[in-house]
Amino acid sequence: MKEFDAIVIGAGQAGIPLAKKLAKSGMSVALIEKRFVGGTCINDGCTPTKALVASARMAYLAGTLSEELGVDIPSYKLNFERVMARKNKIVGQFRAGSIKGLEATENLTLIYGEAKFVSDKVVAINSSTGDVYELTAKYILINTGCSPTVTKIEGIHEIKYLTSTSILELDEVPEHLLIVGGGYIGLEFGQMFGRFGAKVTIIEHSDRLLPHEDEDVCGVMTDIFKEEGIEVITQSKVTKFEKYGADRIRVTFTTSDDVQTRMCTHVLLASGRSPQTGNLGLENTAVTADDAGFIKVDDYLQTAVPNVFALGDVKGGPAFTHISYNDHLIIADHLIHGKKESIKGRLVPYCMFTDPQIGRIGITEEQAIASGVAHLVAHIPMRNVARAIETGETRGFMKAVVDKNTGLILGATIIGEQGGEIMTVLQMAMMGNITYSQIRFAIFAHPLYAESLNNLFMSLDA
Ligand SMILES: Cc1cc2nc3c(=O)[nH]c(=O)nc-3n(C[C@H](O)[C@H](O)[C@H](O)COP(=O)(O)OP(=O)(O)OC[C@H]3O[C@@H](n4cnc5c(N)ncnc54)[C@H](O)[C@@H]3O)c2cc1C
Numbered sequence: 001m002k003e004f005d006a007i008v009i010g011a012g013q014a015g016i017p018l019a020k021k022l023a024k025s026g027m028s029v030a031l032i033e034k035r036f037v038g039g040t041c042i043n044d045g046c047t048p049t050k051a052l053v054a055s056a057r058m059a060y061l062a063g064t065l066s067e068e069l070g071v072d073i074p075s076y077k078l079n080f081e082r083v084m085a086r087k088n089k090i091v092g093q094f095r096a097g098s099i100k101g102l103e104a105t106e107n108l109t110l111i112y113g114e115a116k117f118v119s120d121k122v123v124a125i126n127s128s129t130g131d132v133y134e135l136t137a138k139y140i141l142i143n144t145g146c147s148p149t150v151t152k153i154e155g156i157h158e159i160k161y162l163t164s165t166s167i168l169e170l171d172e173v174p175e176h177l178l179i180v181g182g183g184y185i186g187l188e189f190g191q192m193f194g195r196f197g198a199k200v201t202i203i204e205h206s207d208r209l210l211p212h213e214d215e216d217v218c219g220v221m222t223d224i225f226k227e228e229g230i231e232v233i234t235q236s237k238v239t240k241f242e243k244y245g246a247d248r249i250r251v252t253f254t255t256s257d258d259v260q261t262r263m264c265t266h267v268l269l270a271s272g273r274s275p276q277t278g279n280l281g282l283e284n285t286a287v288t289a290d291d292a293g294f295i296k297v298d299d300y301l302q303t304a305v306p307n308v309f310a311l312g313d314v315k316g317g318p319a320f321t322h323i324s325y326n327d328h329l330i331i332a333d334h335l336i337h338g339k340k341e342s343i344k345g346r347l348v349p350y351c352m353f354t355d356p357q358i359g360r361i362g363i364t365e366e367q368a369i370a371s372g373v374a375h376l377v378a379h380i381p382m383r384n385v386a387r388a389i390e391t392g393e394t395r396g397f398m399k400a401v402v403d404k405n406t407g408l409i410l411g412a413t414i415i416g417e418q419g420g421e422i423m424t425v426l427q428m429a430m431m432g433n434i435t436y437s438q439i440r441f442a443i444f445a446h447p448l449y450a451e452s453l454n455n456l457f458m459s460l461d462a
């Protein structure tokens, strides 16, 4: 049996940089990938969707915003084939760059195949060439990520449903796309395909879209989606899918007070993601997982087995590329430099790439109320932001939750064209313990969106 210092299972956003760092430190490392190097982010997540969001925004600018800006664009035509080809090219470029970086790393062996634990210390590889063999290592790092959840709904296997992965392979824009789930994936794809010309219906189980955000955030986003012609149905549970004729699907759902149906041509399941641990052989180890299959780790990402760690989406919690990346830094510091850093209390920024974006950091207003912390809420609508007025991007608002006693920023939500970037300015303030009144009177270049952080905190003036 071949022995390594470390085996990394999954070439995702944590696995790749970790394998490289461990190998560069002198360890012999095997990196096992069952599908594509780059994992979800590069192949089926961030990279392709943000490339498509850019094309959808161009359609919006040409079809809608141009008129307000006084530029007549009499007609425009979406070339979906080119849109998808551009997306594929970018994905190919990113994936090839990652492979090149791995291949150039000494002490690192990249193996294409599926890994399965045989015991706490031994992993069997079912390689893409058909060979099956076993490897062992001092350290085993699990970075197997998640895949789309296929919700158990009557008739689901009778229809050709789409997931966030398969929708990226469509060769034409659906006539009517019905989306189950009003979270990140539902909203990013919903707006994108609406802008590509599809009729879009979003059905969300909770009483609002984005149920984890404040009510005013959900309200504004719902208004924006409706304004763009998207049908938003909340507090409703899809109960049945039926094939109808050659190319239609009838969807039945229960609302708070009745049962309704919609006819559509395509269904996208966007109701969450499940950990890829089902075939990982965890039953042959002492590694523990929760009921949904997420691997249980301590604050140092250590599983129940010493020297077996889990990083990224597979351990549950916030599922973002930058969190997976941060996980790898924590483990690399631990294994290479003996420095134990904890994931407890780390800041988790995120951005939903709808248009306008939602940039988020720290606690929400509802969380501040629930925690009982004495707080103030600063708020300014984008229609009062100079830059937004000048660019015609006045949808959304800026909001920050501030500690009433210390003046420190506890959280922020920015709904705006550059919402993610503006949120990051406040994230930096939080990292540097800068108070809201310092920002209130700081000099920012005029007329940036960030300049309006002066005005945001002016709303707290007594
Ligand atoms: C549509 C979509 C859009 C997204 N957009 C964003 C965004 O804009 N910003 C953001 O921060 N996040 C976004 N995310 C989330 C982000 O993609 C994930 O949080 C991130 O990719 C997780 O990285 P990871 O390294 O934990 O796992 P992954 O990237 O999923 O990597 C896991 C890897 O392990 C491999 N693997 C699994 N099991 C085995 C096995 N047994 N043997 C060998 N290999 C195995 C898989 O094939 C995969 O390559 C998006 C996700 C989706 C689906």
Ligand SMILES: NC(=O)c1ccc[n+]([C@@H]2O[C@H](COP(=O)([O-])OP(=O)(O)OC[C@H]3O[C@@H](n4cnc5c(N)ncnc54)[C@H](O)[C@@H]3O)[C@@H](O)[C@H]2O)c1
Residues within 6 Å of the ligand: 151, 180, 181, 182, 183, 184, 185, 186, 188, 203, 204, 205, 206, 209, 210, 211, 236, 237, 238, 270, 271, 272, 273, 318, 319, 320, 350, 351, 352, 353
């Ligand atoms: N911009 C980004 O950072 C980005 C973009 C896309 C995805 N992601 C990541 O991918 C993860 C998965 O995204 P997602 O949108 O699939 O999950 P999600 O958890 O964000 O949203 C799923 C939504 O579906 C609803 N739902 C669940 N079951 C339902 C049902 N049967 N009928 C109707 N509604 C139902 C939930 O109430 C929830 O609002 C996210 O948690 C996020 O971490 C991030």
